[in-house]
Amino acid sequence: MSRVYNFSAGPAVLPEEVLKEAAAEMLDYNGTGMSVMEMSHRSAAFQDIIDTAEKDLRELMNIPSNYKVLFLQGGASQQFAMIPMNLKKNGVADYIVTGQWAKKAYQEASKYLTANKIASSEDKTFSYIPDCSDLEISDNADYVYICENNTIYGTKYKTLPNTKGKTLVSDVSSCFLSEPVDVSKYGIIYGGVQKNIGPAGVVISIIREDLIPTEELKDVPTMLQFKTHADANSLYNTPPAYGIYICGKVFKWIKNMGGLEAMKKHNEEKAAILYNFLDESNLFKGTVVKEDRSLMNVPFITGDKDLDAKFVAEAKKAGLENLKGHRTVGGMRASIYNAMPTEGVKALVEFMKDFEAKNA
Numbered sequence: 001m002s003r004v005y006n007f008s009a010g011p012a013v014l015p016e017e018v019l020k021e022a023a024a025e026m027l028d029y030n031g032t033g034m035s036v037m038e039m040s041h042r043s044a045a046f047q048d049i050i051d052t053a054e055k056d057l058r059e060l061m062n063i064p065s066n067y068k069v070l071f072l073q074g075g076a077s078q079q080f081a082m083i084p085m086n087l088k089k090n091g092v093a094d095y096i097v098t099g100q101w102a103k104k105a106y107q108e109a110s111k112y113l114t115a116n117k118i119a120s121s122e123d124k125t126f127s128y129i130p131d132c133s134d135l136e137i138s139d140n141a142d143y144v145y146i147c148e149n150n151t152i153y154g155t156k157y158k159t160l161p162n163t164k165g166k167t168l169v170s171d172v173s174s175c176f177l178s179e180p181v182d183v184s185k186y187g188i189i190y191g192g193v194q195k196n197i198g199p200a201g202v203v204i205s206i207i208r209e210d211l212i213p214t215e216e217l218k219d220v221p222t223m224l225q226f227k228t229h230a231d232a233n234s235l236y237n238t239p240p241a242y243g244i245y246i247c248g249k250v251f252k253w254i255k256n257m258g259g260l261e262a263m264k265k266h267n268e269e270k271a272a273i274l275y276n277f278l279d280e281s282n283l284f285k286g287t288v289v290k291e292d293r294s295l296m297n298v299p300f301i302t303g304d305k306d307l308d309a310k311f312v313a314e315a316k317k318a319g320l321e322n323l324k325g326h327r328t329v330g331g332m333r334a335s336i337y338n339a340m341p342t343e344g345v346k347a348l349v350e351f352m353k354d355f356e357a358k359n360a
């Protein structure tokens with residue numbers, strides 16, 4: 001068996017320990033004589049899996065007791081619709097557009113309410129985070145929406161926007177559990193798990209309870225109502241059970257690593273290895289402003305499309321996979337999520353140095 005260093009933006013690398021544990025439990029989970037994939041979601045064994053997962057996540061993120069943790073499906077993209085459908089009271093929401101995912105969320109919300117684009121960094125190909133300290137927040141905004149880490153462009157909010165008292169909703173799909181957060185600053189903090197936490201198919205949404213409608217919404221499908229899932233503790237219908245089981249294992253792995261402070265330190269050290277090299281290189285350069293650089297997604301270019309393609313192809317041969325940039329921006333992108341070991345980033349930088357020496 002030989003594993004590669006997988007720099008995919010998602011689905012992405014998972015901790016090897018977790019994969020090995022799951023493999024060992026594949027045929028017989030904890031004496032049940034069956035795989036978690038084969039298990040009723042109404043069984044005591046699965047109830048324990050989901051309860052333990054929620055408890056560990058609450059501990060890791062220090063989630064206040066007035067927040068619900070929901071394990072949902074439909075990808076982060078389904079939240080683009082669920083959020084406006086469930087949060088609209090005045091029918092107005094403000095969106096800060098810092099990349100394709102924020103833009104898609106904004107466009108989707110426009111179907112259900114009046115969505116205002118109050119700031120954007122599209123003028124410079126989303127290579128920075130706009131100043132959000134004094135934006136014109138709508139007086140009647142039901143919420144202000146951000147995408148906190150922009151997977152495609154490699155930018156991250158270092159300070160949250162000043163929402164002037166309005167509810168903040170944040171998509172953290174690509175920075176989930178990468179560093180400590182203050183959950184109490186958010187109304188909703190949510191993300192697909194397929195980058196930092198588990199296999200595709202699970203979305204975790206952490207929602208302040210007062211934002212969950214108390215009455216059924218007549219014009220919203222049952223499955224798209226937060227109330228449905230909150231009332232049933234994420235077991236209204238068959239949940240993505242195996243995915244939740246893997247998420248639970250990743251929560252334990254992060255706890256064993258020392259929690260989110262330790263994760264942050266690990267991620268900062270890893271990212272510095274790559275960014276320091278990019279800042280010195282004569283061939284490669286990063287594509288975003290330094291102060292807004294993501295710790296998770298690192299886009300870079302040589303400035304020559306053919307050379308970029310050669311780099312990606314040769315890197316693949318060297319066991320460094322999925323370094324091609326997003327189809328809309330080109331170049332390269334290294335996603336270095338929690339589970340990417342430091343050795344993987346070092347191997348990438350060594351390969352880049354070698355490539356530079358041969359091609360500069």
Ligand SMILES: Cc1ncc(COP(=O)(O)O)c(C=O)c1O
Pocket residue numbers: 010074075076077078101147149150151152171172173174192
């Ligand atoms: C920040 C962000 N939000 C949303 C999405 C969409 O997620 P999904 O494919 O789970 O709908 C992605 C996917 O890469 C993403 O990176």
